[in-house]
Amino acid sequence: MNTKTIRLTGAQLSFSVGAIQENKAKILNTLEESEKIQSDIVIFPELSITGYPPEDLLLRESFVGKNFAVLEEIAEFSGATSAIIGFVDRSLDENSTDNFKRKISNAAAIVQNGDVKGIYHKCFLPNYSVFDEARYFSKGSKLNNGGNINFLHARHSLHLPALQRYGCRFRYAPAP
Numbered sequence: 168m169n170t171k172t173i174r175l176t177g178a179q180l181s182f183s184v185g186a187i188q189e190n191k192a193k194i195l196n197t198l199e200e201s202e203k204i205q206s207d208i209v210i211f212p213e214l215s216i217t218g219y220p221p222e223d224l225l226l227r228e229s230f231v232g233k234n235f236a237v238l239e240e241i242a243e244f245s246g247a248t249s250a251i252i253g254f255v256d257r258s259l260d261e262n263s264t265d266n267f268k269r270k271i272s273n274a275a276a277i278v279q280n281g282d283v284k285g286i287y288h289k290c291f292l293p294n295y296s297v298f299d300e301a302r303y304f305s306k307g308s309k310l311n312n313g314g315n316i317n318f319l320h321a322r323h324s325l326h327l328p329a330l331q332r333y334g335c336r337f338r339y340a341p342a343p
Contacts, residue, residue: 251275272306
């Protein structure tokens with residue numbers, strides 16, 4: 168059997184809402200440390216650049232613009248370690264099924280070797296209890312681009328059947 172070991176780093180950090188520069192510093196520090204330990208991939212929480220949940224800050228164009236600038240700075244800093252970073256992206260999806268046209272999406276960018284390599288827009292937006300994402304974000308429309316790696320947040324595990332219809336594959340490992 169031909170196998171390759173992949174070293175993952177889970178950056179389970181607290182990112183303050185609205186503190187974009189502070190959050191950038193945490194991300195850059197974690198990227199640097201991940202490079203030192205030769206991690207292949209470091210995974211940050213959703214909306215790690217803006218903090219979660221940014222809510223009405225999303226209505227400020229200057230806030231969304233700063234978020235983009237910081238993503239570019241982080242991408243430029245990135246090296247061999249791939250990083251998956253949560254941020255707010257523009258939504259250009261003209262085929263949206265939303266009743267109200269929102270212009271931003273809850274997104275994850277993959278950065279490596281000084282560049283943004285890919286962007287994913289969150290498809291299942293929670294809109295219950297304290298979660299109000301559907302109020303602010305346009306939902307993504309593409310779950311799988313032919314690969315078998317997809318982003319899934321724990322509270323959205325109820326969407327597994329829907330994700331499987333889109334061709335996503337999952338492995339389950341029981342907790343010890």
